[in-house]
Amino acid sequence: MVGSFVKMTKVFSIIKRNKFFSNSILYIVGSMMTPFIGLIMMPIYTNYLRPEEYGTMTTVQTLVGMFQLFLHLSLHGAVTRFFYDYLNDKEKQKEYIGSIFAFVCVFSTSMSLVLLIFHNPIGSLLFSNIPINPFFFYLVGLSWASSVLALPLALWRAQEKAGLFVIFNITKSILIMIVASFLIIVKDFGPEGVLLSHFTISVSFVIIASIISRKSFTISFQSTYVKNSLIFSIPLLPHVASGWIIKSSDRVILEKFVDLKELGLYSLAAQVSIVLSLFYTGVNNALVPRYTSLRKEGNNEEAKKLLRIFTIIIILTGGLSIPIAIFAVQLLSSNNYIGAMNFVPVLIIGEIIKGLYFIPVAKLFYTKSTKSIATSSIIAAVANIILNFFLIPYIGAYGAAASTIISELIRFTLIYVASKKNKEVI
Numbered sequence: 001m002v003g004s005f006v007k008m009t010k011v012f013s014i015i016k017r018n019k020f021f022s023n024s025i026l027y028i029v030g031s032m033m034t035p036f037i038g039l040i041m042m043p044i045y046t047n048y049l050r051p052e053e054y055g056t057m058t059t060v061q062t063l064v065g066m067f068q069l070f071l072h073l074s075l076h077g078a079v080t081r082f083f084y085d086y087l088n089d090k091e092k093q094k095e096y097i098g099s100i101f102a103f104v105c106v107f108s109t110s111m112s113l114v115l116l117i118f119h120n121p122i123g124s125l126l127f128s129n130i131p132i133n134p135f136f137f138y139l140v141g142l143s144w145a146s147s148v149l150a151l152p153l154a155l156w157r158a159q160e161k162a163g164l165f166v167i168f169n170i171t172k173s174i175l176i177m178i179v180a181s182f183l184i185i186v187k188d189f190g191p192e193g194v195l196l197s198h199f200t201i202s203v204s205f206v207i208i209a210s211i212i213s214r215k216s217f218t219i220s221f222q223s224t225y226v227k228n229s230l231i232f233s234i235p236l237l238p239h240v241a242s243g244w245i246i247k248s249s250d251r252v253i254l255e256k257f258v259d260l261k262e263l264g265l266y267s268l269a270a271q272v273s274i275v276l277s278l279f280y281t282g283v284n285n286a287l288v289p290r291y292t293s294l295r296k297e298g299n300n301e302e303a304k305k306l307l308r309i310f311t312i313i314i315i316l317t318g319g320l321s322i323p324i325a326i327f328a329v330q331l332l333s334s335n336n337y338i339g340a341m342n343f344v345p346v347l348i349i350g351e352i353i354k355g356l357y358f359i360p361v362a363k364l365f366y367t368k369s370t371k372s373i374a375t376s377s378i379i380a381a382v383a384n385i386i387l388n389f390f391l392i393p394y395i396g397a398y399g400a401a402a403s404t405i406i407s408e409l410i411r412f413t414l415i416y417v418a419s420k421k422n423k424e425v426i
Contacts, residue, residue: 046337049184051263058264067143067147072108073230077365078100080289082229102219157288175201242377242378242411246408250401251267262396266400276317276325276348287306291362322345349405350405354412357411360415360416364419376418377411380411
């Protein structure tokens with residue numbers, strides 16, 4: 001018994017000293033809070049929202065992922081990478097961060113206004129069964145807040161301030177849960193209550209994040225910094241967009257071919273399976289800056305070891321998550337949503353493949369080989385859209401799930417081959 005305790009103490013001591021492990025745990029805790037709160041909210045959602053209403057809410061939330069990406073042009077990725085190029089010159093680092101922040105604020109606000117002005121034609125293209133008013137307006141507002149908030153979060157990742165990152169996200173998630181519960185249960189706002197809570201809390205936290213990060217940037221606009229970052233980030237847009245297309249566009253396409261009830265069941269399964277995705281993302285949030293730092297220091301063996309550990313984590317947790325996720329659906333949802341568990345295993349397989357995809361991407365990301373990432377992503381995204389339009393009319397939501405797996409396999413295969421061909425990749 002004493003021997004076991006001593007071994008456990010040694011393990012915890014190693015984890016505490018190892019920045020990757022300690023930050024991974026913090027990022028996992030922070031990123032898992034959102035799906036954990038989603039699981040807590042599941043009985044509320046499934047008892048106070050009809051499947052049709054749940055499908056409406058999650059479709060809008062899904063589209064936010066794509067809209068916010070184009071509102072910040074994936075510049076959060078540039079902040080994570082270029083931050084290390086100015087480690088020895090803090091003033092330039094502050095000017096760089098300030099320039100990117102200023103550009104994104106101006107660009108995202110301008111584009112959001114354009115979207116609001118043309119809400120009818122754009123909303124008609126996006127929604128077939130969901131009302132444009134008010135849901136398109138929630139979509140734009142949430143996308144703007146998410147795009148601006150992505151920058152300070154990326155900065156904290158680059159600074160390896162995992163504790164701040166986690167506390168910030170946990171607090172934000174809890175407040176959204178409280179406000180959403182009040183608006184759904186007490187005020188009977190339905191799906192609008194959830195979206196309204198997300199919007200108001202997100203805007204508030206944009207202000208808080210700006211205040212917290214104030215000492216890390218200088219208010220300026222250096223066009224050279226913006227230009228170099230756009231050259232880096234724009235090729236990443238197809239890469240990041242493809243992730244959204246493969247993971248989330250199925251719900252947008254489903255809305256045009258199936259009734260909102262089936263969409264709601266599929267969306268609940270996707271919401272449960274995304275817990276695994278966010279777990280992988282949490283580890284990856286620690287992996288990328290740590291891997292980049294090790295490569296910068298010339299410590300290539302440690303960098304390789306880091307990727308092997310990540311691979312083991314993906315495979316083990318992926319296998320365990322399938323029965324756990326099915327049990328969660330049975331336990332936490334009402335009888336109206338029990339059919340959602342049929343989609344869970346297939347969607348989780350897609351998440352496992354996506355987790356493995358992070359490994360070759362980390363290598364190419366360090367070498368700034370973003371064009372090869374973009375190429376593989378575009379091909380996989382196009383394949384996903386084609387498969388969705390081909391399969392969904394015949395087999396409904398099962399077609400969407402199958403499209404996800406096939407597209408993830410295509411993307412992983414292409415990016416793996418690209419990483420092998422790149423001579424700078426270890």
